[in-house]
Amino acid sequence: MNVVEASRLSKRYGRTWALRECSLAIPAGHVAALVGPNGAGKTTLLNLAVGLTAPSAGEVTVLGGCPAGSPAALDVIAFVAQDTPLYKNLSVADMLHLTRNLNRHFDKRYAEARLGELGIPLKRKAGKLSGGQQAQLALTLALARRPRLLVLDEPMAMLDPLARHDFMARVMTAMAEDGVSVVLSSHVLAELERVADYLILLSGGSVQMAGEVDDLLARHRVLSGPAAEADRFMERLGVVHARRGEAQAHLLIRTNGSTDPVPPGWEEHPVSLEELTLAYLREPGAAALPGPARGRGAEPSEVSN
Amino acid sequence: MPARPEEDASLRPVPWRRMAWVTWRQHRIALGGVAASLGALAVYVWIAGLELHHAYAAATACHPNSSPACADLISRFNFMNHALHDGYLLQPGPALIGALVGAPVLARELETGTFRYAWTQGFGRWRWTLAKLVPLAVVVAAAAGALSVLFSWYYQPYFATGNQTLSLNEASPLAVSLFALRGVAFAAWTLTAFAIGGLAGVLIRRVVPAIVATLAAYAGLVIAAGNFLRQHYLTPLVTTNPDVPSSAWIMSQWWTKGGKFAFAGRPPESLLQQLCSSSPVGPLGKPSHQTLFQCLSQHGYTTWTSYQPAAAGSGHSSGSRAAGCSRCRCCSSP
Numbered sequence: 358m359n360v361v362e363a364s365r366l367s368k369r370y371g372r373t374w375a376l377r378e379c380s381l382a383i384p385a386g387h388v389a390a391l392v393g394p395n396g397a398g399k400t401t402l403l404n405l406a407v408g409l410t411a412p413s414a415g416e417v418t419v420l421g422g423c424p425a426g427s428p429a430a431l432d433v434i435a436f437v438a439q440d441t442p443l444y445k446n447l448s449v450a451d452m453l454h455l456t457r458n459l460n461r462h463f464d465k466r467y468a469e470a471r472l473g474e475l476g477i478p479l480k481r482k483a484g485k486l487s488g489g490q491q492a493q494l495a496l497t498l499a500l501a502r503r504p505r506l507l508v509l510d511e512p513m514a515m516l517d518p519l520a521r522h523d524f525m526a527r528v529m530t531a532m533a534e535d536g537v538s539v540v541l542s543s544h545v546l547a548e549l550e551r552v553a554d555y556l557i558l559l560s561g562g563s564v565q566m567a568g569e570v571d572d573l574l575a576r577h578r579v580l581s582g583p584a585a586e587a588d589r590f591m592e593r594l595g596v597v598h599a600r601r602g603e604a605q606a607h608l609l610i611r612t613n614g615s616t617d618p619v620p621p622g623w624e625e626h627p628v629s630l631e632e633l634t635l636a637y638l639r640e641p642g643a644a645a646l647p648g649p650a651r652g653r654g655a656e657p658s659e660v661s662n
Numbered sequence: 663m664p665a666r667p668e669e670d671a672s673l674r675p676v677p678w679r680r681m682a683w684v685t686w687r688q689h690r691i692a693l694g695g696v697a698a699s700l701g702a703l704a705v706y707v708w709i710a711g712l713e714l715h716h717a718y719a720a721a722t723a724c725h726p727n728s729s730p731a732c733a734d735l736i737s738r739f740n741f742m743n744h745a746l747h748d749g750y751l752l753q754p755g756p757a758l759i760g761a762l763v764g765a766p767v768l769a770r771e772l773e774t775g776t777f778r779y780a781w782t783q784g785f786g787r788w789r790w791t792l793a794k795l796v797p798l799a800v801v802v803a804a805a806a807g808a809l810s811v812l813f814s815w816y817y818q819p820y821f822a823t824g825n826q827t828l829s830l831n832e833a834s835p836l837a838v839s840l841f842a843l844r845g846v847a848f849a850a851w852t853l854t855a856f857a858i859g860g861l862a863g864v865l866i867r868r869v870v871p872a873i874v875a876t877l878a879a880y881a882g883l884v885i886a887a888g889n890f891l892r893q894h895y896l897t898p899l900v901t902t903n904p905d906v907p908s909s910a911w912i913m914s915q916w917w918t919k920g921g922k923f924a925f926a927g928r929p930p931e932s933l934l935q936q937l938c939s940s941s942p943v944g945p946l947g948k949p950s951h952q953t954l955f956q957c958l959s960q961h962g963y964t965t966w967t968s969y970q971p972a973a974a975g976s977g978h979s980s981g982s983r984a985a986g987c988s989r990c991r992c993c994s995s996p
Contacts, residue, residue: 407782429673431784438778444688445774451687458680459783459790495779502784 358385358421360506360538361406366415368401375401377562378415383540383555385420387569388532390553391542392634397559399542400439403510406540407436420506432461435499439510441492445484449494452483456498468501471527489520496524500531507531509541513548521545525552550630558634560641570630577633580608582623590620597643598636609636676785681793689798692763700805703755704812710743711816717742718819718830727828739819740831746816747831749839753884755809756848759802760855761876767794769863769872795860803853810848817844836895836911836970838888855880898968904955911970918964929958937961 359382368376376398383389391399404410405417408426416424423430443452449472457463472479475497477490486494492515499507507528513521529552531537543549549556556573558566566573577597580590587599587606595611609628619625628636637643686693717739724732745751768791771777781787817840819825820833833840842851858879862872898913906912916926925933938957955965 404778408787409778409781426787428675428784428786431782431786432673434782436778436782438775438782440775442775442777442779444776444779447687455684455687456783458683459676459780459785461674461676461784 359383359418360385360389361417361419361540362422363402363405363417364415366402366405366417367413368398368405368410369413374562376405376412379559379563380415381557381564381567383538383557385538386536387555388528388539388541388553389555389557390549391540391557391559392544392546392549392638393559393565394638398562399559400510402559403436403508403540403542407431407434407508409436433505434508435502435504435506436508437492437495437499437510437512440515441495441512443483443491443495446482448480448482449477449486450479452494452498453479453501456502460502462503464501464503468497471497471500475523488515489517489523492516492520492524493527496527500527500535500537503535504537507537507539509539511542511544513543513545521548528552546631546634549634553630556630556634558637560638565641565644566637573633574628574630576612577628578610578612579626579628579632580610580619580623581605581626582608582620586620586622598640609633675789678789678793681785681790682797685794685797689763689767689794692766693798693801696759696763696802696805700759700809703752704809707746707809707812707816710746711812714739714742714816714819718822721830722822722824722828736829740829748833749813749817749837749843752813752843753839756806756842756852756855757877757880757884759806759852760857760859760880761873763798763802764856764859765863765872765876766869767798767860767863769867769869772863772867773869799853799856802856803849806852807846807849810844810846813843813848814845834911834970836892838892841892841895842884842888851884854883858883893970896970898970900966900968902964902966904959904965904967906967906969910967913968913970915965915967917958918966919962924963929954933958 361381361383363382364380366376366379367374375396379398379402391402393399401410405412406419406425408430411426419425419430420433444455447455453463453465453468457465469479472494475490475493477486477494483491483494492512496509496512509528512524512528516524525548528539528541532539541553550570554570556566556568556570557564580594582605584601584604584606587601587608590596590608590610591599594608596608597611598609600607600609609632717735721732721735721739724735726732727736768777771780780790783790785793817833820831821835822830824830825832835841835844841847855876859872859876862875862879863869866872866875893911893913914926917924917929934954934957938954941953941957958965
């Protein structure tokens with residue numbers, strides 16, 4: 358089952374396309390990370406998936422075919438929006454009661470226990486909580502609904518490293534214990550390696566790379582060797598991104614699982630998720646997609662350093 | 663962690679009554695404010711109204727009405743409760759209710775971003791919006807309706823038929839300021855303002871500008887309705903009697919001669935010079951209105967007036983007119 362499935366999904370605001378003919382499928386049972394530069398369409402895609410915006414063209418379904426925003430979909434999807442909007446003038450207890458009244462399922466005992474662990478007083482106004490506490494409250498409210506899909510838009514943007522860690526630990530626990538699928542968007546690449554096992558890279562309103570993290574990492578390598586020889590490989594290998602120094606060149610290549618021998622004088626390293634993501638972000642023309650590939654064969658440009 | 667409750671095969675939506683708590687919790691301060699201010703206004707109008715009705719009863723019961731004692735009672739009634747007298751003070755009521763209750767309902771959600779929380783809950787966005795707007799609209803309209811019953815009662819003495827003969831203040835039910843306060847009009851205007859507020863909130867997405875826009879739009883609508891639409895509320899009467907009741911709201915006036923249209927509005931100066939130069943001159947050195955009418959009708963001119971009966975814009979009567987023909991349509995037949 359796919360938790361989010363988009364086909365030729367487009368969204369236009371005025372004259373600008375936030376999302377253009379975007380097709381993707383995020384399978385269930387993952388923490389899927391949506392990454393991409395500012396304006397790539399991450400928030401738009403998430404808003405479409407939770408039914409806050411209607412697509413200009415194409416369609417998006419969730420949890421195996423429910424139209425996004427339909428009552429059946431809203432019932433089982435919990436969304437924590439960017440900057441975790443809460444009613445600032447309501448107390449934490451009122452926010453719990455509010456969420457309980459707005460949903461068919463709400464596990465009040467779980468929510469209260471969680472807030473107790475976090476040391477968030479029920480009587481305090483939501484607006485008086487720290488940024489980290491507000492994010493935790495929003496997450497707790499979302500998880501207490503017992504969703505099957507949790508959608509988080511930039512959950513870590515406002516948090517300090519410790520709060521980030523606590524927040525993601527909570528998400529991972531829910532994922533492990535409840536089998537919640539998670540889709541999150543983030544700028545914080547370093548955090549993703551630890552939490553995400555599925556990656557979608559958006560660029561310019563469409564999907565540039567998508568796949569399971571392990572799979573993506575297995576299909577890419579970094580080759581380091583003399584800069585003078587780099588040009589020889591540029592054509593033969595699927596080079597995504599080349600970084601050249603005066604003596605050394607580092608080529609991030611797509612191996613697609615094949616085990617070509619490393620040329621003499623060159624070294625091969627496994628790639629980290631952050632390196633991989635950055636390489637693709639720097640090369641908006643390059644694409645790596647599961648299944649029949651689209652838009653491949655763009656010439657990689659070079660970056661000197 | 664307890665497991666998720668079993669899936670309902672038939673997905674029954676979250677019941678409406680649960681949203682009632684939400685609406686109450688989020689708008690109780692606004693509703694409380696409206697209730698308190700309308701309550702205070704109602705008490706004031708009620709006390710003032712009791713006094714007014716009292717004074718009216720005393721003035722009408724007084725006999726003979728030309729006696730100084732009666733004149734005192736009459737002027738006491740006429741000068742009573744000046745703040746409420748012509749109803750202008752109560753005009754902004756619906757606008758304020760509509761703007762302060764209606765505009766923030768959606769604008770605040772959109773301004774603070776909380777719509778992204780509210781509209782992604784299981785209750786659903788359209789039901790959420792309905793469950794907020796409908797109860798608030800009903801409460802606001804009911805409060806306004808109750809208040810308009812009080813206003814109708816308060817202004818009753820001004821609409822009584824015998825007022826003019828007794829030199830008591832009189833008002834027209836069609837007067838711009840009073841029409842909107844009585845009957846269903848007050849509740850309807852309040853509901854209109856609420857609806858404008860809701861719409862402005864969605865379009866502008868900010869609370870304060872939405873309130874300002876609501877007030878502006880409402881004012882425009884009220885002024886347009888009062889000045890351009892109200893006169894068509896009833897078909898105007900047409901009369902050839904130059905003695906149109908002084909309380910009448912005159913729509914237009916024209917003259918005919920020999921069954922043909924002569925001129926509209928005031929008689930032209932040249933015509934008066936030609937026909938009525940010999941008319942007796944009044945204290946201002948000019949012939950009085952009355953004499954000119956007489957003079958023109960002697961020369962075969964007939965004046966036509968279309969008017970809303972008993973509809974003086976100000977609601978005041980001079981009390982100097984001939985008694986017995988104040989508002990009866992029979993004796994002003996064309």
